Amino acid sequence: MNYRRIGFTQGDGFSMDMIMLGTGGGFSKKYYNNNALINLNGYRLLIDCGSTAHRSLHELGLSWEKDVDGVIVTHIHADHVGGLEEIALDGKFKYGKKIDLFAAEQLLPLLWENSLKGGVGDDDNGRLEDFFRVTPLPTDSVFRIGGMEMSFHRTQHVPGKLSYGLTIGPLFYSSDSRFDERLLLSLPSDIRYILHDCSMTSSDFHASLEELLSLPAEVQQKIWLMHYTDNLQEYEDAGRLGKLNVLRQHRLYQWPAEP
Template identity: 35%
Template sequence: MKMTFIGSGAAFTSNNYHSNILIESNDKKLLIDCGSDARFALRDLGYSYKDIDSIYISHIHADHSGGLEWLGFSRKFDTSCTKPYLIAHKNILNNLWEHSLSAGMQTLDTESATLETYFIPQYLDHTRDFQWENINFELVKTVHVKNNHHLVDSYGLFFNANDKKIFLTTDTRMAFDRFLPCYEQSNLIFHDCETQNTPSAVHAHYNELIKLPLNIKNKMWLYHYNSGMLPNAQDDGFLGFVQKGQAFLF
């Protein structure tokens, strides 16, 4: 299995593209999140919409879902393509179509389109896991943003690739107690890490992550960081900051 960060930056990055990830196994390709930069990030690595078999969406912010209109339209009107699978928690998929995608994708000459017009949706519910190429992905609810004090749906992933247990947080605030079982069970952690001077309070900040126990930091890569100079993560016990285009083989 190959896992490539087609981008590694935060939502408003100026040079690293959005933090979306391409997983390849058995000639199949799963895109973990499809942000507004996805078409350019994939192009730079030699890929296009034609290569994406499935997409998982962690939450509906534009840096994680803003490229779906491009991907859906491109594949629908290319007769060589089939519909890709679109995988997410049911609340995310329902909100994604009703409050985002339908505005630009609903109207076609011959029909009033639905999500199923462009994708094969897989609505995940209380089971919160899915199978892709014999890999089981378990959804891990994160603490990212709230709407009037209510936690908005957002999910990271915990999965096993060739006996290596991997925790991918996607976007999250610092939530040590919630994530401790994943931290302890994982062989490798990819963690949201904000690096701007003024914390936003909706992402884990480097100054918080640096306080983690060394045995956790020693297996942690940092990503979704802001533009500008970065701290020396390796000196602080981490594996480092993931670079745009960096690939991991399992």
């Protein structure tokens, strides 16, 4: 597997690594859905589980039932939750297994009513709790998963729909967000990595490359692009990414860095 080391530590002996199951936008044909599998001291957490997540896990020689302990959901678009139906149904009727499901407290009813209920609900199973070990998370305070401090940040993605970015230790994960310069410039000083969605052209729902390139150079250097469009390579080849970095599909990013 292809490794890229990016260093940080949080406390003695803490370790974290991340495999990007996909790095593409919602309609990407090349890079799969923008989902990540992170390992927090042995606790294996999916950040979102989109429609291509299971195919990607299979290609990596992994599977949700053996290699995933929990899923945290940032919002309910299909490229972020479309794979949860398979976990729910196979877990219930094939493996007899529930995994942890984490989401903002306000998002959980919407996840059931507007996404999963139609596919997995029946007369005997009418709640998320029938399929998952559900943990509502606060949006106004820090919480811990796998020993790592995390917090939600409300993001502006689609008007009228809830969506959240995540702070994970010294890393900010935007999930899906329009450009929010105020948020990016107000992140705590110990945030050293910003994993941000990026459309190569202007977008009503995502930060654009032009907008991210308007940030100061010292902020650009912290940014790792994800959820990008399929024509990313054209911009790379033309040297049009400034000081921005690019996250790659199926590459393992590992913390802490070796000396």
